[in-house]
Amino acid sequence: MTKFVDSIxxxxxxxxxxxxxxxxxxxxxxxxxxxxxSMKDLDKKFGKERIIDTPVxxxxxxxxxxxxxxxxxxxxxxxxxxxxxxxxxDAIVNAAAKWRYSLxxxxxxxxxxxAMINRGGEQGAQHSQALHSWLSHVPGLRVVMPSQxxxxxxxxxxxxxxxxxxxxxxxxxxYDINSEFTFNQNLQPLALEGPKVLVEGSQxxxxxxxxSTNLIIDSLEFLRGRGxxxxxxxxxxxxxxxxxxxxxxxxxxxxxxxxxxxxxSGVAGEVISMVMEKIDFQLKLQPQRLTxxxxxxxxSSSLESAYYISGSEIHKKIEKMLKSLx
Amino acid sequence: MNLTANSPIQxxxxxxxxxxxxxxxxxxxxxxxxxxxxxxxxGQEAVxxxxxMALRNSDTVFGNHRSHGHYLATGGELTSLFSEIxxxxxxxxxxxxxSMHITSRKTGFMGSMPIVGGTIPVSLGAALAHKRSxxxxxxxxxxxxxxxxxGVFHESLNLAAIMSLPILFVxxxxxxxxxxxxxxxxxxxxxxxxxxxxxxxxxxVDGNDVRKVSEMSNKLIKVMRSESKPAFIEAMTYRLxxxxxxxxxxxxxxxxxxxxxxxxxxxxxxxxxxDLIREGILSRETFATLSEEINQSVIDCWERAHRGVxxxxxxxxxxxxxxx
Numbered sequence: 001m002t003k004f005v006d007s008i009x010x011x012x013x014x015x016x017x018x019x020x021x022x023x024x025x026x027x028x029x030x031x032x033x034x035x036x037x038s039m040k041d042l043d044k045k046f047g048k049e050r051i052i053d054t055p056v057x058x059x060x061x062x063x064x065x066x067x068x069x070x071x072x073x074x075x076x077x078x079x080x081x082x083x084x085x086x087x088x089x090d091a092i093v094n095a096a097a098k099w100r101y102s103l104x105x106x107x108x109x110x111x112x113x114x115a116m117i118n119r120g121g122e123q124g125a126q127h128s129q130a131l132h133s134w135l136s137h138v139p140g141l142r143v144v145m146p147s148q149x150x151x152x153x154x155x156x157x158x159x160x161x162x163x164x165x166x167x168x169x170x171x172x173x174x175y176d177i178n179s180e181f182t183f184n185q186n187l188q189p190l191a192l193e194g195p196k197v198l199v200e201g202s203q204x205x206x207x208x209x210x211x212s213t214n215l216i217i218d219s220l221e222f223l224r225g226r227g228x229x230x231x232x233x234x235x236x237x238x239x240x241x242x243x244x245x246x247x248x249x250x251x252x253x254x255x256x257x258x259x260x261x262x263x264x265s266g267v268a269g270e271v272i273s274m275v276m277e278k279i280d281f282q283l284k285l286q287p288q289r290l291t292x293x294x295x296x297x298x299x300s301s302s303l304e305s306a307y308y309i310s311g312s313e314i315h316k317k318i319e320k321m322l323k324s325l326x
Numbered sequence: 327m328n329l330t331a332n333s334p335i336q337x338x339x340x341x342x343x344x345x346x347x348x349x350x351x352x353x354x355x356x357x358x359x360x361x362x363x364x365x366x367x368x369g370q371e372a373v374x375x376x377x378x379m380a381l382r383n384s385d386t387v388f389g390n391h392r393s394h395g396h397y398l399a400t401g402g403e404l405t406s407l408f409s410e411i412x413x414x415x416x417x418x419x420x421x422x423x424x425s426m427h428i429t430s431r432k433t434g435f436m437g438s439m440p441i442v443g444g445t446i447p448v449s450l451g452a453a454l455a456h457k458r459s460x461x462x463x464x465x466x467x468x469x470x471x472x473x474x475x476x477g478v479f480h481e482s483l484n485l486a487a488i489m490s491l492p493i494l495f496v497x498x499x500x501x502x503x504x505x506x507x508x509x510x511x512x513x514x515x516x517x518x519x520x521x522x523x524x525x526x527x528x529x530x531v532d533g534n535d536v537r538k539v540s541e542m543s544n545k546l547i548k549v550m551r552s553e554s555k556p557a558f559i560e561a562m563t564y565r566l567x568x569x570x571x572x573x574x575x576x577x578x579x580x581x582x583x584x585x586x587x588x589x590x591x592x593x594x595x596x597x598x599x600x601d602l603i604r605e606g607i608l609s610r611e612t613f614a615t616l617s618e619e620i621n622q623s624v625i626d627c628w629e630r631a632h633r634g635v636x637x638x639x640x641x642x643x644x645x646x647x648x649x650x
Binding site: 049052054057059060063065066068069070073075090091094095099100102104105106107109139140142163164189191239 | 420422429437441445447465482489647649
């Protein structure tokens with residue numbers, strides 16, 4: 001058994017030992033207040049020349065990381081709170097996503113941007129945002145969001161080895177998820193990864209994005225009888241692949257997408273659109289999504305618990321969809 | 327600087343090649359042979375050439391929206407540049423970049439991009455790679471006075487200083503951001519002050535004096551190679567053509583007509599030519615021959631580029647990602 005947070009550290013430890021050119025850079029990488037225990041002692045083991053804590057300059061540090069990757073050397077830049085990464089969008093959207101295409105570069109650009117969603121705990125609107133939908137709008141980027149320890153390890157290793165600028169998004173709420181873990185060095189290229197079925201079921205397909213998948217798994221405890229809900233972890237947000245979801249729907253004919261980010265123009269809606277464009281059979285009812293309310297994140301705990309999605313909320317939604325005949 | 331017998335003529339001919347190429351581009355732009363927006367550096371050639379002479383192909387150079395000169399001075403192929411401007415498949419960026427996104431990886435010109443200030447922090451990463459590899463390589467980034475108004479410029483100076491990166495910041499201060507004079511944008515026209523604030527060694531040079539630029543670049547880059555630290559050059563210059571397009575834009579901006587008269591007298595090519603003649607290194611006749619050769623090669627390159635074709639529609643989605 002391995003915890004999500006430990007599997008991230010393991011991925012770093014493994015890759016730093018394997019590739020001497022790999023460096024990790026970002027604010028707070030020497031401090032547990034920023035990165036939890038995900039980077040524990042890596043600076044001691046690999047040196048502060050390779051694990052670099054930085055000034056408060058999200059944009060320049062991210063662009064610097066791109067410049068290092070342009071020299072075909074792998075680098076991970078860490079944004080301990082995704083909200084602050086907004087300041088780096090020029091580097092990500094204008095530079096990293098465009099360099100290969102606009103300059104027709106044929107060499108690898110091994111840049112990984114690790115973004116952490118760090119919400120709850122009365123932190124409020126600027127310590128909470130899940131902005132994967134924005135990044136998924138931009139051609140030239142890969143975006144991955146693990147929810148399980150095995151995937152946290154594998155997708156991070158695959159991102160580091162990927163020749164394309166890749167955004168690796170993790171949720172601090174997943175850190176204590178503890179599950180079976182197999183150490184595996186021989187991983188396929190990131191480009192071959194897509195959604196995965198985590199739990200099999202026959203009545204409804206429930207797709208989770210990032211930590212939402214863990215909430216879906218929580219909701220199964222409330223469902224009477226097993227094998228009702230088929231849980232699919234989206235894992236790769238961009239490029240989005242929906243074949244696994246379509247196969248599942250052929251069986252269940254019901255689709256619910258859960259994403260703990262805002263509704264409008266979001267990935268949950270994108271999954272549903274792509275499904276509806278490609279599906280060649282009738283669903284039992286129109287696809288549904290469960291997303292955050294249309295407001296910034298509040299602080300007060302009463303409002304916070306109303307704001308965030310819970311396992312029981314997902315359960316209620318599933319029950320309602322199972323009862324619906326239309 | 328120890329000038330070898332050839333190098334003064336090399337400085338001059340490199341500037342002449344850039345000038346002739348950009349004049350050709352402006353003529354073709356007027357004929358609307360292509361549409362890609364062009365930002366000509368006519369009048370500013372000495373900065374690109376002076377800095378480039380201090381560089382090796384293994385060094386890395388980053389440009390901006392006005393980078394034909396940087397590309398050519400560092401050894402980029404002229405035909406590939408023309409092809410790119412024509413939107414052709416064999417352009418330096420495969421016909422996906424146009425005038426504002428150009429690259430020549432094998433000569434160290436990593437790339438240009440038009441977001442003002444955008445390449446400044448990217449150049450730091452290449453500098454970090456040089457530093458870590460122990461190759462004694464350096465990075466250079468060219469930007470204008472307008473870029474000094476972007477926040478990321480400040481972030482980059484701080485990072486370069488605190489990380490001791492071998493990066494040469496080259497500010498081509500041509501006094502204008504588009505149409506707006508620096509006096510209407512900043513309290514001081516001295517961009518060097520930002521470098522001083524970050525304790526980066528900085529020098530102002532006459533950006534229209536190719537020897538001064540070359541001398542300063544050589545001096546600073548030599549130290550950077552052995553000590554791995556940043557340096558800053560503020561090259562005072564002036565663009566003789568408009569911000570964008572093939573026109574001189576005499577009527578646009580703050581007292582431009584008067585300034586043009588002054589700055590034409592400081593034309594870097596004329597100045598270097600006169601110096602070389604006065605020193606007896608170059609004769610009028612040799613200059614005429616050189617000029618003719620350069621003009622002919624520009625015409626030949628344009629014709630070669632013009633024989634190319636636009637990329638096939640089927641290639642539209644190629645190379646968005648490397649792995650697919």
